[in-house]
Amino acid sequence: xxxxxxxxxxxxxxxxxxxxxxxxxxxxxxxxxxxxxxxxxxxxxxxxxxxxxxxxxxxxxxxxxxxxxxxxxxxxxxxxxxxxxxxxxxxxxxxxxxxxxxxxxxxxxxxxxxxxxxxxxxxxxxxxxxxxxxxxxxxxxxxxxxxxxxxxxxxxxxxxxxxxxxxxxxxxxxxxxxxxxxxxxxxxxxxxxxxxxxxxxxxxxxxxxxxxxxxxxxxxxxxxxxxxxxxxxxxxxxxxxxxxxxxxxxxxxxxxxxxxxxxxxxxxxxxxxxxxxxxxxxxxxxxxxxxxxxxxxxxxxxxxxxxxxxxxxxxxxxxxxxxxxxxxxxxxxxxxxxxxxxxxxxxxxxxxxxxxxxxxxxxxxxxxxxxxxxxxxxxxxxxxxxxxxxxxxxxxxxxxxxxxxxxxxxxxxxxxxxxxxxxxxxxxxxxx
Amino acid sequence: xxxxxxxxxxxxxxxxxxxxxxxxxxxxxxxxxxxxxxxxxxxxxxxxxxxxxxxxxxxxxxxxxxxxxxxxxxxxxxxxxxxxxxxxxxxxxxxxxxxxxxxxxxxxxxxxxxxxxxxxxxxxxxxxxxxxxxxxxxx
Numbered sequence: 001x002x003x004x005x006x007x008x009x010x011x012x013x014x015x016x017x018x019x020x021x022x023x024x025x026x027x028x029x030x031x032x033x034x035x036x037x038x039x040x041x042x043x044x045x046x047x048x049x050x051x052x053x054x055x056x057x058x059x060x061x062x063x064x065x066x067x068x069x070x071x072x073x074x075x076x077x078x079x080x081x082x083x084x085x086x087x088x089x090x091x092x093x094x095x096x097x098x099x100x101x102x103x104x105x106x107x108x109x110x111x112x113x114x115x116x117x118x119x120x121x122x123x124x125x126x127x128x129x130x131x132x133x134x135x136x137x138x139x140x141x142x143x144x145x146x147x148x149x150x151x152x153x154x155x156x157x158x159x160x161x162x163x164x165x166x167x168x169x170x171x172x173x174x175x176x177x178x179x180x181x182x183x184x185x186x187x188x189x190x191x192x193x194x195x196x197x198x199x200x201x202x203x204x205x206x207x208x209x210x211x212x213x214x215x216x217x218x219x220x221x222x223x224x225x226x227x228x229x230x231x232x233x234x235x236x237x238x239x240x241x242x243x244x245x246x247x248x249x250x251x252x253x254x255x256x257x258x259x260x261x262x263x264x265x266x267x268x269x270x271x272x273x274x275x276x277x278x279x280x281x282x283x284x285x286x287x288x289x290x291x292x293x294x295x296x297x298x299x300x301x302x303x304x305x306x307x308x309x310x311x312x313x314x315x316x317x318x319x320x321x322x323x324x325x326x327x328x329x330x331x332x333x334x335x336x337x338x339x340x341x342x343x344x345x346x347x348x349x350x351x352x353x354x355x356x357x358x359x360x361x362x363x364x365x366x367x368x369x370x371x372x373x374x375x376x377x378x379x380x381x382x383x384x385x386x387x388x389x390x391x392x393x394x395x396x397x398x399x400x401x402x403x404x405x406x407x408x409x410x411x412x413x414x415x416x417x418x419x420x421x422x423x424x425x426x427x428x429x430x431x432x
Numbered sequence: 433x434x435x436x437x438x439x440x441x442x443x444x445x446x447x448x449x450x451x452x453x454x455x456x457x458x459x460x461x462x463x464x465x466x467x468x469x470x471x472x473x474x475x476x477x478x479x480x481x482x483x484x485x486x487x488x489x490x491x492x493x494x495x496x497x498x499x500x501x502x503x504x505x506x507x508x509x510x511x512x513x514x515x516x517x518x519x520x521x522x523x524x525x526x527x528x529x530x531x532x533x534x535x536x537x538x539x540x541x542x543x544x545x546x547x548x549x550x551x552x553x554x555x556x557x558x559x560x561x562x563x564x565x566x567x568x569x570x571x
Binding site for chain 2: 298301302305306308309311312313315316317319320323349352353355356359360363364366367370
């Protein structure tokens, strides 16, 4: 069967990436559903029962209304489709087809009766037809929701990418330089990296919320039980970013390991694609007082073990680099391709190191949670969140700070000292 | 003798198939099943690392133990003519928790796991007691 014309409203959005929010049934479109009764072909296949069981959309008001007043719901549905169409741009032929299919659905009952013939029991027929129509309506509504969701997601991605590009542009302009392709990575970013950057931006927003909760929880003296919930949520929040980084490492490990996903100050102190756990402990040590003796021992032990682990991983990475250098450097000219193949194989090990480094970071946070009481842990994570927040803010401030420019393109780039000199000379002349 | 070639190996107590003084590849013993071999090698030293000589993560785990003052026994499976069998056994032991068969660490004959388990164990403070218990670490 041909996919509904309305799906072609978004030709740039690949059909196969559409999925239902609940994930229980495969989307129609052009994806080949391995389970029977692909929801798309309800009209032609006539497998109303099978597809119905797959279409779980309990909150759909349309299906409820369908049950009672079929004609009204079809109107509502065609209105919804018309709204979608008007938002994305007019396409009268598609709307006509919508109305046609909506009309077909309203007319379903009489036409099907004609087709079925006079001999069959009306009660049983009514059930099957009604069921099929209900399923079709639900399916249409579901597709409408999917399109809407896809559209919104597209907008969101574009918005975030636009923000990134604007920021990079501003940064480059404020530095008075505009080197094409250097720092202004418009369009040079891989999709895996772009997706991760988007997810990371969202994670940062979540981080802000978690930090405020921690802060208010401490200031307002929440109970230990309530604090525990907030603290555990913050740990899960970090677990999430490590999971996302794991996924990103598979598609673009360089993006992670060079710190292109993070701010400049963080990038400067980056270790293996993220923060250095022992440095974090060092930062925390003075801010966690008062601690019991056992806790102090635990923290110092944690500092030592993280340092040892970091050292081991760093040495492993160093050996990888050595090995890579040996592979690429020199060698016979005609063996070039073979050389590259070997080098590529070695580069794949990078992912493992970033994974282990993130693993180390994750374990460090979990161990902190174990050593500290709930209240101490809340304070600890607040400190961590604020620390990185400040580091990020520092990066922004640094990028936009006023500086003396050697190359001034216009008079507005004059430095403070230049202006002073002008004033001074004017005063000089005033004496005369 | 192979031991003399690289001093590194002496520090790590290499257990090489060809040159090891306790090598059983002389052919006197009946052919050992790979799983049995792994179990046997794992139980013969306090700390055993199954490794591939060119693997950088294996290098990292070796450095971790050396940095702690532990002297692990390293079994390079790429120097074993039946290394592929050993590799299969290791993958099975790791049970999908790792994409690569090495490194795999045993302490006191007990399987610890791949690099991530070793690191997690070190961070949460369980590695050192295990090492002391196995007699690989004093004080």
